[in-house]
Amino acid sequence: MKKAEDFSEWYNEMVERANLTDKRYPIKGMNVWTPYGWKIMRAIDTHIREEFDATNHDEVCFPLLIPEDQFAKEKEHIKGFDAEVFWVTHAGLNPLDVKLLLRPTSETAMYPMFSLWVRSHADLPLKTYQIVNTFRYETKQTRAFIRVREIHFFESHTCHADFDDAERQIREDYEIVERLARKWCIPHKLLKRTDWDKFPGADYTVGIDTVLPNGRTLQLGSIHQYKENFSRPYDIKYEDDKGEHKYVHQTTFGMSERLVGAIVAIHGDDKGIVLPPDVATIQIVVVPVLAKGAAEAVTAEAKNLYNELKGSGLRVHLDDRDVRPGVKYYDWELKGVPLRLELGPKDIEKGVVTFARRDNGEKTLIERERVTDEARETLARIAADMLERAQKTMDADTVAVDSLENLPEKFIRAGWCGGEDCGHSIENRTDRNMIGTPVDDEGFDGACVVCGKPTRTSVYIARAM
């Protein structure tokens, strides 16, 4: 199946052929992380941990199960999740006194404890995160990594003395997104959701959105300002320096295994997946091209090369399987290894190594003594090029319109007065979603696509994946 012809089928086929997940587990939407897919997920988790540790968040791990009465404390929140939680009703052979639910997200697990942890202003800001499995009973069609029922999930939860400090946290989160997305080579926009599409219980929600090859948006994560919406029902208060008791302001930031899906969808091609060098568990594969008579020399030199690259801290693999080079190329292209080094008897004679880039197929001869430096530089160039290419694609898929007629299947940008009526009108007339208004000032200056009122606000409209 070709990506350009049927993206959806291509995606399903690719996650299977590259062996990132096994969908044959006997519960729909609950898939097995195979070794290769799990390594990619763990590389992403490592990046997340590095960022959140460096910004003074503490990693914690809360229980999976939440008692029904704790879950029910914030009214909007429970309304938002009621239809999609899994319930534990029995233990052993007996019914439980209090039903327990599998966390769909951990607000209602954490906040009863935050109420005990936060006492005075000295305890603030409280910045925590965890990486856990969460559960949502999806009724829509499931899709590997993108819409599943057991979700590998990152979530940070913070408490602040006031609204301004919570806002500072959200700006820090934006910077973290920027750094992480660069590692993952994922172009994106930070889009503030409409009031009727925000997270249940949030004051406002900002989505981290990217655009897939089929013109649909994929929400990679979201950042929420809760104000006091949870701290009041969960009684999370602190004593300020004047002895007054105040409710904390809270924020959260969540991302999930969708990141793996985004990397597959955005960078993959008809040969397989293409991994960003920071994500790749194998960054470089060395393939000896054996020839009669020279096999020993080539094998020995390939090993030298491998050892040299490994010693310099690069993640390298020597493919010394007894199969033809073409088979090896095919396998590693499917697996998305960013850089392949080919080494044959003629290369040794000439003192060179062939570099083959996975992202653009480019082949270059590199002098033997420059291999390690050049490998490092090539990986950096691959990352920069992958991001740039993906950004260009996203830009090309973004179409500004001043009418809602004959919209292409793209990421649409239009003027919006900000009124709820005009918003609903846009959604109804286009049969698409208002994804959100940009957090960054994009210098828009136009008119509302519905009522014609002049506005400096634009809104992005699309079908969500």
Added chain:
Amino acid sequence: MKKAEDFSEWYNEMVERANLTDKRYPIKGMNVWTPYGWKIMRAIDTHIREEFDATNHDEVCFPLLIPEDQFAKEKEHIKGFDAEVFWVTHAGLNPLDVKLLLRPTSETAMYPMFSLWVRSHADLPLKTYQIVNTFRYETKQTRAFIRVREIHFFESHTCHADFDDAERQIREDYEIVERLARKWCIPHKLLKRTDWDKFPGADYTVGIDTVLPNGRTLQLGSIHQYKENFSRPYDIKYEDDKGEHKYVHQTTFGMSERLVGAIVAIHGDDKGIVLPPDVATIQIVVVPVLAKGAAEAVTAEAKNLYNELKGSGLRVHLDDRDVRPGVKYYDWELKGVPLRLELGPKDIEKGVVTFARRDNGEKTLIERERVTDEARETLARIAADMLERAQKTMDADTVAVDSLENLPEKFIRAGWCGGEDCGHSIENRTDRNMIGTPVDDEGFDGACVVCGKPTRTSVYIARAM
């Protein structure tokens, strides 16, 4: 509470005071991993990953939920877990067609997939592991890390062409235990369980057992030979090189967060916990001892010291809080940091730094220029001494008997003919458990403590924690 007076109370108090866990979560036996406790657990997980990656196991991650019909395939297994699983019966507002259980361990989640993964002898051995949360509805009194209802769990699962290869895997597991226990400074014995105490579904079970200060044993993990007991009901077959279809032989190895409990219980004292240097997230704390007039010089030199140690790869923390040194000593002793470096104006004058060991309280003056080398050596000595001391304590708590009268509350060793009747008789008469017979030949030569028959088999008897 003093450890020597009431170990059980001391333990409960210590996990709380060192802030390793928060037991106030509103479900009994499901505790919150606080940042410090979670760092210790993650250090242990890292050691486990290093060992299992190095021995060519692939890390995977299977779904948490298991359909009832898959769970029920192996009869002994389901009998063993029936009374202690949590059941998901509803999703959203509707009952599920097939009930799902929360994994108590993952045999029945993995083996339907192994049946798809294993096709020919080229797929063998299949060596996998995962680190996940598991669930058991404990009805006994819960205890932090030691008996909980949500369990942070490591489990490896392997498939082999025949019994001999599975036995080789088990011997590799023994070697892994040996290396890991050395890192964690935990003395232990590998004890083969009696037939009536083995894991449900296993051919035989070997426990990794240690002895706690109250004379009770704590099972840290277990290793199982399944033979074909699971591959038959789950239909895990391969085609051998003669084209014959054969069932695989399987093994598993599991360990849990109990390891954290063991480290607290074995090494802690009345001042707090004591962390083995390999487990400690902070191995060295630098405490500047300020004095009027010299504060700046001391602070600057403490920073130098910190940077030098950090630069050499040691995990070091500079405690520059504005509180008295005594308060800092107290805090870091409670937290179990293996080595404290004190630095005051007189030390700077003399060109020395004071080393204070957490494990034995020893203080030594070290020449300034030898600090980094000496710190590294001291940490290695601390680890060796911690293991040696703990081993001596375990040896001293092990008592060989030739009668079952007036047994002390110790780890009892007695002769056993191997007969089931004599075994039950030992358990009934002592009101204790047969923990198991040693896997290593301990050169026993005596008589069965019940029937008097000569035997070369000894059995360890104790109350289990």
